[in-house]
Amino acid sequence: xxxxxxxxxxxxxxxxxxxxxxxxxxxxxxxxxxxxxxxxxxxxxxxxxxxxxxxxxxxxxxxxxxxxxxxxxxxxxxxxxxxxxxxxxxxxxxxxxxxxxxxxxxxxxxxxxxxxxxxxxxxxxxxxxxxxxxxxxxxxxxxxxxxxxxxxxxxxxxxxxxxxxxxxxxxxxxxxxxxxxxxxxxxxxxxxxxxxxxxxxxxxxxxxxxxxxxxxxxxxxxxxxxxxxxxxxxxxxxxxxxxxxxxxxxxxxxxxxxxxxxxxxxxxxxxxxxxxxxxxxxxxxxxxxxxxxxxxxxxxxxxxxxxxxxxxxxxxxxxxxxxxxxxxxxxxxxxxxxxxxxxxxxxxxxxxxxxxxxxxxxxxxxxxxxxxxxxxxxxxxxxxxxxxxxxxxxxxxxxxxxxxxxxxxxxxxxxxxxxxxxxxxxxxxxxxxxxxxxxxxxxxxxxxxxxxxxxxxxxxxxxxxxxxxxxxxxxxxxxxxxxxxxxxxxxxxxxxxxxxxxxxxxxxxxxxxxxxxxxxxxxxxxxxxxxxxxxxxxxxxxxxxxxxxxxxxxxxxx
Amino acid sequence: xxxxxxxxxxxxxxxxxxxxxxxxxxxxxxxxxxxxxxxxxxxxxxxxxxxxxxxxxxxxxxxxxxxxxxxxxxxxxxxxxxxxxxxxxxxxxxxxxxxxxxxxxxxxxxxxxxxxxxxxxxxxxxxxxxxxxxxxxxxxxxxxxxxxxxxxxxxxxxxxxxxxxxxxxxxxxxxxxxxxxxxxxxxxxxxxxxxxxxxxxxxxxxxxxxxxxxxxxxxxxxxxxxxxxxxxxxxxxxxxxxxxxxxxxxxxxxxxxxxxxxxxxxxxxxxxxxxxxxxxxxxxxxxxxxxxxxxxxxxxxxxxxxxxxxxxxxxxxxxxxxxxxxxxxxxxxxxxxxxxxxxxxxxxxxxxxxxxxxxxxxxxxxx
Numbered sequence: 001x002x003x004x005x006x007x008x009x010x011x012x013x014x015x016x017x018x019x020x021x022x023x024x025x026x027x028x029x030x031x032x033x034x035x036x037x038x039x040x041x042x043x044x045x046x047x048x049x050x051x052x053x054x055x056x057x058x059x060x061x062x063x064x065x066x067x068x069x070x071x072x073x074x075x076x077x078x079x080x081x082x083x084x085x086x087x088x089x090x091x092x093x094x095x096x097x098x099x100x101x102x103x104x105x106x107x108x109x110x111x112x113x114x115x116x117x118x119x120x121x122x123x124x125x126x127x128x129x130x131x132x133x134x135x136x137x138x139x140x141x142x143x144x145x146x147x148x149x150x151x152x153x154x155x156x157x158x159x160x161x162x163x164x165x166x167x168x169x170x171x172x173x174x175x176x177x178x179x180x181x182x183x184x185x186x187x188x189x190x191x192x193x194x195x196x197x198x199x200x201x202x203x204x205x206x207x208x209x210x211x212x213x214x215x216x217x218x219x220x221x222x223x224x225x226x227x228x229x230x231x232x233x234x235x236x237x238x239x240x241x242x243x244x245x246x247x248x249x250x251x252x253x254x255x256x257x258x259x260x261x262x263x264x265x266x267x268x269x270x271x272x273x274x275x276x277x278x279x280x281x282x283x284x285x286x287x288x289x290x291x292x293x294x295x296x297x298x299x300x301x302x303x304x305x306x307x308x309x310x311x312x313x314x315x316x317x318x319x320x321x322x323x324x325x326x327x328x329x330x331x332x333x334x335x336x337x338x339x340x341x342x343x344x345x346x347x348x349x350x351x352x353x354x355x356x357x358x359x360x361x362x363x364x365x366x367x368x369x370x371x372x373x374x375x376x377x378x379x380x381x382x383x384x385x386x387x388x389x390x391x392x393x394x395x396x397x398x399x400x401x402x403x404x405x406x407x408x409x410x411x412x413x414x415x416x417x418x419x420x421x422x423x424x425x426x427x428x429x430x431x432x433x434x435x436x437x438x439x440x441x442x443x444x445x446x447x448x449x450x451x452x453x454x455x456x457x458x459x460x461x462x463x464x465x466x467x468x469x470x471x472x473x474x475x476x477x478x479x480x481x482x483x484x485x486x487x488x489x490x491x492x493x494x495x496x497x498x499x500x501x502x503x504x505x506x507x508x509x510x511x512x513x514x515x516x517x518x519x520x521x522x523x524x525x526x527x528x529x530x531x532x533x534x535x536x537x538x539x540x541x542x543x544x545x546x547x548x549x550x551x552x553x554x555x556x557x558x
Numbered sequence: 559x560x561x562x563x564x565x566x567x568x569x570x571x572x573x574x575x576x577x578x579x580x581x582x583x584x585x586x587x588x589x590x591x592x593x594x595x596x597x598x599x600x601x602x603x604x605x606x607x608x609x610x611x612x613x614x615x616x617x618x619x620x621x622x623x624x625x626x627x628x629x630x631x632x633x634x635x636x637x638x639x640x641x642x643x644x645x646x647x648x649x650x651x652x653x654x655x656x657x658x659x660x661x662x663x664x665x666x667x668x669x670x671x672x673x674x675x676x677x678x679x680x681x682x683x684x685x686x687x688x689x690x691x692x693x694x695x696x697x698x699x700x701x702x703x704x705x706x707x708x709x710x711x712x713x714x715x716x717x718x719x720x721x722x723x724x725x726x727x728x729x730x731x732x733x734x735x736x737x738x739x740x741x742x743x744x745x746x747x748x749x750x751x752x753x754x755x756x757x758x759x760x761x762x763x764x765x766x767x768x769x770x771x772x773x774x775x776x777x778x779x780x781x782x783x784x785x786x787x788x789x790x791x792x793x794x795x796x797x798x799x800x801x802x803x804x805x806x807x808x809x810x811x812x813x814x815x816x817x818x819x820x821x822x823x824x825x826x827x828x829x830x831x832x833x834x835x836x837x838x839x840x841x842x843x844x845x846x847x848x849x850x851x852x853x854x855x856x857x858x859x860x861x862x863x864x865x866x867x868x869x870x871x872x873x874x875x876x877x878x879x880x881x882x883x884x885x886x887x888x889x890x891x892x893x894x895x896x897x898x899x900x901x902x903x904x905x906x907x908x909x910x911x912x913x914x915x916x917x918x919x920x921x922x923x924x925x
Contacts, residue, residue: 038653123742124797225789226782226798228748228924238751241642244668244906246649328817330796332715350615352637417654426656509647510608510635524640526788527614 009381013389013396016378019438020399022419023411024259027403031252038418048249058254061235068149068220068231069213075153077206079308080160081198085190086301087161088168089176091291093302100550102305103162105155105312107495107542110218111519112535116316117142117151118222119323124330126322127315143227148219154312155219156212160205163273167201168194176292186292204272211265214258215404217502222523232258233404233502248410255407262402270398317539324532343533353530356513357537359429360498363514364541367433368493372486374437375444380474383452384460393445401442405502408439413506427511432504439503440496447492451485452478488554495545498538515541590628591857592685593850600846602631607847609634610648610659612641612666612754613834613869614788617812621863625854632847640785641666641753645673652678652841660848663703663836663855665806666753668902670835674699675900679837682849686856689873691882694833696898702833703855704864705872705882705895707807708758710823711791717800717821725827726766729803730775740779743800745790748783750915755785757896758804758830760905760914765828765894770921777922795819804830811868811880824889831885831895833872 030037034045052058083102086092105113121127121142128138141147175197179189195202217233224234236254239247294301323329326338347353382390400408412435416426425431437444455478463473501516508517515538522531593601601607611618615638622634639647641664651658664670673679679699687695694702710729712722721739723729733740747755763769782799784790787809793799795817807822814820836855838848854860858876865871871881878884885893896902905911 036650036653038650122798225784226793228783240646241751241753241756243908244642244753244756244911245672245908246646248646328795328819330798332797333819346616349619352615414650417650417656423656508639510637521639523789524785525614525638526784526786526790526792527616528788528792530616 006387009385009387010389012378012381013393016441017392017396019434020396020441022415023408023438024399024403026411026414027252027255027259027407030248031256033249036246036248037414048253052250052253052257057230057235057238061230061232062257064145064229065214065231067145068152068216069210071146071149072152072156072213073206073209075150076156076160076209077202079153080157080205081164081195081202082190083157083161083305084164084168084198085194086305088165089173089190089194089292090186090294090298090301092294092298092305098305100546101309101313103158104309104546106158106162107499107546108155108313108317109499109501109516109519109535109538110155110216111222111501111516111523112320112538113155113312113316114151114219114222115323115519115523115531115535116319118319119329120315120319125319126329126335129331143223143225143229145229148223148229151223151312152213152216152219154308156209157308157312159209159212160202163201163205163208164198167198171197173290177290180292186294186297189292200272204269207265207269207272211262211269211402214261214265217404217406218520221520233406236404236406251407251410255404258404258407259402263398266398266402320532320535320539323528324536327529343529344536347530347533347537350530352510352513353518353534355511356515356518356534359432359513360515360538360541363429363433363436364494364497364545367429367436368490368497370433371437371440371444371493371497372448372490375441375448375489376482376486379445379448379452380478383478384457397442397445400439403439405439405500406505409435409503410506412438416507427509429512432507432512432514435503435507436497436500439500440493443496444489444493447489448482448485451482451489454485455481487552488549491545491549491552491554495542495549498541498545589858589862591850591853591859593853594685597846597849598629601629601844601850604844604847605631605633607632607634607844607851608657608660609636609663609851610644610661611636611638611663612644613663614638614809617809617867617869620867621860624863625851625860628854628859629847629850632850634851641669645669645753648673648678648839652839655841657843658839658841660842660844661836661838661851663834665832665834666757667832667835667896667898668757668906669753670700670837671696671898671900671902672906673839674837675903678839678841680840680842680845680848682838682852684849684853684856686853689858689875690856691872691874693895694872694898700835700837700898701852701856702872702898703836704808704834705870705885706832706834707824707870707885707889707893708830708832709805709807709810710801710803710825711794711805711810712801712821712823713794713797713799713819714821715819716797722821722823723801724823725825726762726772726803727827729801729825730768730772733775733779737779740800742780742782744776744779745782745784745793745799745802746776746804747787747790748785749918751783752785754832755783755804756905756911756915757902758832759918761830761894761896762804763914765830770917773918773921774923777924781922791820806832808867808869808880815868824892826892828894829889829892831893833896833898834869835898 031048032044032046033042034047035042087095087099119125131138176189176193179193215233216231220229220231220234224230232254236251239250239254324343325340326335327340328338378393382393412431416422416431460473460477463477501520504514504517505520508521515534519531519534615636622636626634644664645666648658648662662670674696681698683698687701710723721732723732747758749756749759766772787806790802790805791809791813794802810820810822814822836852838845838852842848858873861871861873861876865876865878865880868880870885874883876883905914
């Protein structure tokens with residue numbers, strides 16, 4: 001392998017490392033100062049840690065975060081695993097139709113969902129009012145921690161489903177078939193045969209859900225507002241105002257706390273996932289087995305899956321759409337009298353909102369393609385590369401995963417402000433694109449590597465033996481082979497970039513508007529009409545992306 | 559007073575605008591801003607103005623449109639954000655020495671005065687300043703641009719007229735008499751999360767002799783606290799809450815014009831009046847455009863627009879429903895304008911601020 005090629009590889013890895021590590025370093029540095037790092041008066045100090053650790057709000061927020069994480073894991077893991085079993089191993093009706101549908105919750109912005117829930121099942125939501133008419137009173141309180149846990153749990157079922165189903169698919173069904181022939185019931189097979197085999201994958205997705213709970217921002221931001229419910233990320237957001245003057249050092253401390261918890265979890269999840277695939281690899285691929293017959297239970301199972309989809313997709317989206325087309329809602333309002341399209345026509349009077357929609361499309365379409373190119377370059381650089389640098393990439397992938405988008409966005413805002421060479425990019429969409437690309441680094445790398453894994457080494461090796469150079473192999477063998485994989489990755493990155501909201505919050509300014517951060521910021525100023533209209537546009541963009549992806553036959557997961 | 563701008567291009571336009579300006583100044587009685595012609599020319603050359611503001615662009619759009627008609631060569635980049643975010647962003651950008659807002663226009667009066675007090679504001683003797691009441695400007699650095707009453711807002715569909723309190727004292731009485739009716743139905747700013755909410759509640763504490771008791775009454779019905787007046791209006795509108803206090807009258811009136819289920823009360827014991835304060839940072843990249851904009855905001859023409867969008871004109875010579883003149887006539891002696899000056903800085907002292915918040919939390923029972 002040529003030295004020049006090594007040079008390029010190392011340069012790529014170093015560039016990625018700089019983009020990923022510098023925001024992290026800046027946050028760590030800020031946390032041990034007693035004032036914003038850019039003020040001349042800032043001195044090293046642990047006062048910020050002392051303040052946060054002594055603050056009773058922090059204790060409350062920490063407690064609720066642990067409950068939220070544990071609760072949503074307890075809901076999502078069993079249900080997600082059950083869903084995977086139903087979809088992969090049984091004769092559940094309409095599986096082909098359900099397969100893309102069950103992934104939809106992943107691609108919906110949590111802020112949009114939460115907002116939809118307020119309109120649908122909030123204290124005066126349309127479902128609540130209907131319920132009260134029939135049953136007298138509604139027994140739920142949407143703004144309680146329990147509700148946030150329930151919503152978070154239900155919307156994270158697909159994350160578990162992804163891991164459990166792909167493991168199940170890779171496992172031969174012969175063991176289950178043997179059990180079935182011996183007369184075991186489907187339930188018994190699921191628990192005693194399938195479950196032990198996918199256990200590592202389930203455990204790893206459980207760890208994933210648990211740390212996603214630690215960074216959760218959108219749901220508690222909207223649903224926790226009325227009751228003053230705090231989790232770590234919303235506590236961090238609240239600190240912006242606590243002292244009346246900039247308190248970046250306090251925010252940095254909370255970010256450090258979140259990362260200190262997230263990093264070990266990310267590491268653990270990867271170990272478990274590694275264990276899971278090792279387990280898989282010792283089993284040969286058998287013939288695909290006949291699905292287990294559920295009998296009459298298949299309809300019960302179908303009803304359960306459908307009602308879950310209604311609860312997590314249909315109800316909140318109905319709420320969002322309804323709110324977008326009315327001027328007033330709630331108790332004592334006749335909807336027929338308040339219908340309007342004004343919120344949409346109003347959008348176009350504000351240049352920043354129009355720019356926001358354009359920027360979102362640009363970042364998702366063009367930026368998505370560039371991001372995939374960048375991920376592919378790094379992935380190819382470390383592809384079949386026996387070097388410590390490849391290991392470095394392995395660890396680098398974990399860093400952005402453990403860093404909440406909100407914090408990453410703030411750190412990037414500082415970088416663009418104070419690192420002069422980056423200055424010209426500040427206030428342009430490029431700054432948002434860079435932040436997005438870094439924050440979703442792990443996700444993108446996983447997409448590309450799973451495409452790369454499908455190429456047997458013998459193809460590349462034979463080209464090498466024929467005397468092709470490394471670059472030639474990449475250009476003529478590897479790249480053409482993963483072309484479809486790259487296209488699929490592009491669509492998935494498009495969906496993720498359209499959905500993203502927290503990373504752009506602190507980068508939001510003239511020229512850097514995107515729909516996600518505009519929704520958060522407008523929600524804070526209370527421009528609910530505009531939030532509703534933007535949310536509908538956001539959902540439409542996601543819908544279009546999904547439609548194209550399905551038409552092109554892109555698998556929504558690896 | 560609408561005035562059309564010649565649509566010809568090139569030098570001719572500049573010439574026409576200049577003569578138009580000159581003619582306008584000659585009118586003396588002056589509805590249009592009295593900015594010196596050379597400043598206008600320099601502003602046109604700068605061609606751009608970055609405004610950082612806490613006022614919703616939805617509300618302020620007609621004002622900006624009118625400014626655009628008057629100064630078509632100055633492109634306004636209007637950014638609305640929340641007040642603390644704006645303050646933090648400005649400080650970071652000032653420290654980095656990179657571009658920031660040319661005009662900072664914020665309802666967080668305390669933070670604006672702090673910026674001026676800390677030496678960030680440009681001193682500018684606006685030719686329009688003499689038209690303002692004396693209390694409305696500070697050191698020629700910070701200028702009050704609006705006169706917005708702080709009101710009660712309620713849901714007219716769900717609250718009967720006899721249930722609507724007319725003063726802070728009546729509100730407390732209502733809450734104590736009907737705790738079940740108002741349980742979870744009262745709303746206000748969260749002083750912990752909103753700078754303006756903090757400012758207003760500290761003014762309540764100053765003006766209301768039995769404030770600790772008042773706060774306990776709020777707490778007894780589990781007052782719901784938010785970070786924005788928009789969020790509160792939305793929930794009063796929908797009936798999730800029945801009544802809110804410390805609400806911006808300006809936003810409530812704008813909402814009421816679209817939806818009759820919004821009712822407004824000017825509290826009879828005292829009605830706070832706050833004002834959006836405008837200042838020009840010393841480091842402004844487009845200082846002339848900033849001066850032109852500030853003059854416009856303070857001018858009769860600008861103030862008429864401000865009254866039109868229900869932000870309440872501060873100039874005594876502007877007439878109409880949503881003006882200081884009308885309010886003073888209606889509520890003389892009840893109005894308590896927040897002073898534009900360093901007395902607002904008391905609670906930016908961290909120890910005092912945290913102590914106040916602690917007492918507030920104890921009174922409303924969240925601690």
